[in-house]
Amino acid sequence: MTAVQPLQLLSPEGGASVEPPEGLDPERLLSLYRNMVRLRVFDRRALNLQRQGRINFYAPASGQEAAMIGSAAALEPQDVAYPTYRESGVCLQRGMSLRTMADQLFGNARDLVKGRQMPNHWSSREHNIVSISSCIATQIPQAAGTGMAQRFRGENAATICYFGDGATSEGDFHAGLNFAGVFRANTVFFCQNNQWAITVPVTRQTAAPSIAIKASAYGFEGIRIDGNDLLVVYKTVREALEKARSGGGPTLIEALTYRMGPHSTSDDPRRYRTEQEVETWRRRDPIERLQRYLEARGWIDAEQVERIAAEAKEEVDRAISEAEAVGPPEPETLFEDVYARPTPQLERERRELLDLIRRGVVSRVTHTPIRGS
Ligand SMILES: Cc1ncc(C[n+]2csc(CCOP(=O)(O)OP(=O)(O)O)c2C)c(N)n1
Ligand SMILES: [Mg+2]
Structure with missing residues (x-):
């Protein structure tokens, strides 16, 4: 079967002639770029913290910044998010501070979940982020249920459910999407197809030509997009959320992206994937792509790029040293x-x-x- 081409607005070269979608003016784009940079800096530091024995686990987000930040930017405050352990960027974009995120990594006395969860399992009532379960796909029927409740109550709110390509092989994927379709839940299913489920490549996950195509069996639309293109991620998720809030039912979005780092700090990806594959995706880096676009449009210059990186580093350093000093609950x-x-x-x-x-x-x-x- 031929591969289904993903929707794209920003080509890897940056696509300078493309107008930003509705809702993204230059100022907002700059703030999303800043969050992508903050996320990457945080990610690198967190990985190193585990290597130094200062935290016990971390699951990196590097390479998936556009999918996380772009999708979360499309949410309204009343929308509910069900992330997985990898969606640190969703927490960041919803307004969680790096300090609060660092507190969770250390499980300290300020940690919102009081040190009871593994690192990476952020949740926050204030930010409408539901507790993360380590068990793959359990959040899918839960998010279908939340979307059904929003519909039954006539709320002007939607639910976004995050999961990976591996989660689509779980029974919960079927149960959740089937319920959501039948009851026209206000749920947007956002699959980050990052090509791997630990050591299992997506080619062994399904014989279907895409993950998005599975939506048609549940009676709703499935859309495959370039997950490293911030503009198309934002636009697609925003439209799907608007449709869900106005009673149009669920959507399955498959965002093609790549996990640049290890699955988690307990993994060594060199044992199962080639450096050539990693290099191919490195050239599609979502942050560099957005930066090229912003530069080409004249919305950012070299000095701002440097300042944003330096500020992110300073903020992350401060968040981590403060969190480490707090002590346990x-x-x-x-x-x-x-x-x-x-x-x-x-x-x-x-x-x-x-x-x-x-x-x-x-x-x-x-x-x-x-x-x-
Ligand atoms: C029910 C269940 N089975 C197996 C695992 C072990 N496990 C943890 S992460 C993972 C891979 C998930 O891959 P994917 O859904 O693609 O998400 P990604 O980690 O790539 O973001 C597996 C098998 C688990 N946590 N839960
Ligand atoms: Mg995956």
């Missing part, structure tokens, strides 16, 4: 957030732990037995 917090009113058993356990800490049997900082006690 108080042990009492272990017992919070499970029940509105704690059960007698939880109360007993809480008192027991505090007693052990008071008597010096358990460390207050690490919550583990003190050697020799």
Whole structure:
């Protein structure tokens, strides 16, 4: 079967003659460019932090900045986002500070999820970002349900559901898209086809000519786009969200992109993919592509490029050194957030732990037995 060509606005050379889509004026484009740069700097530092043993895990986003920032930029504040562990850029674009993101990586006392999740599992009620599950595809039926609720309640809101190419082989993908189609949920399914599901290439994920084509079996539209083209990502997601909010039902968007780094810090991609493949995608770098476009339009100059990079580095350095200095959450917090009113058993356990800490049997900082006690 022949490959389905993705929609594209910005060619790898930058496409200077292309007008930006509605909603993206030069100022907004510059702010999206800035966020892509902030994300990449954060990403590199986070990877290094794990290599230095200062955090225990990280799943990098490098190469996928346009797909993340462009799609999240199209959201309205009332829209709900279901990201995966890789969508750090969605959190950033929705307004989460780098400081809050760094707090989560360290699982410190300021961490919104109180150190209970692995790094990369950001969530925030304030930013309408639902808790991330490590289990692949579980968020797909959940996001279908949220979109159904938005439709039933007549809300002027939509839900965006992120997942990878690997997630499309899970049963939850079928259940979620089927429900969304039948009940015309206000859900936009955004698949980042980054070519790999850890060691499994997308060619082994499906025999279909695209992932987008699967939408037709569920009775709605599927669109394949160039995920490294910020303009087409923004435009496509914005239109799909508008359609969902106005009762037009779901859309499946397949954004073709590439994971430039390892799957996570527990992976060595040199063992299963060629340097030549990586090099091909390096030439399609989403940040460089947008930068060439902004330069060609006269909306950015060399001095601004340098300043944005320097400011991002400074901000990331500050966020990380502050987060590292905070220290872990108080042990009492272990017992919070499970029940509105704690059960007698939880109360007993809480008192027991505090007693052990008071008597010096358990460390207050690490919550583990003190050697020799
Ligand atoms: C149900 C389930 N099966 C297997 C895993 C192990 N696992 C973690 S990430 C991953 C690959 C996911 O690939 P994809 O959906 O393409 O997302 P990407 O990591 O490429 O962004 C797998 C198999 C898991 N977390 N959950
Ligand atoms: Mg993938």
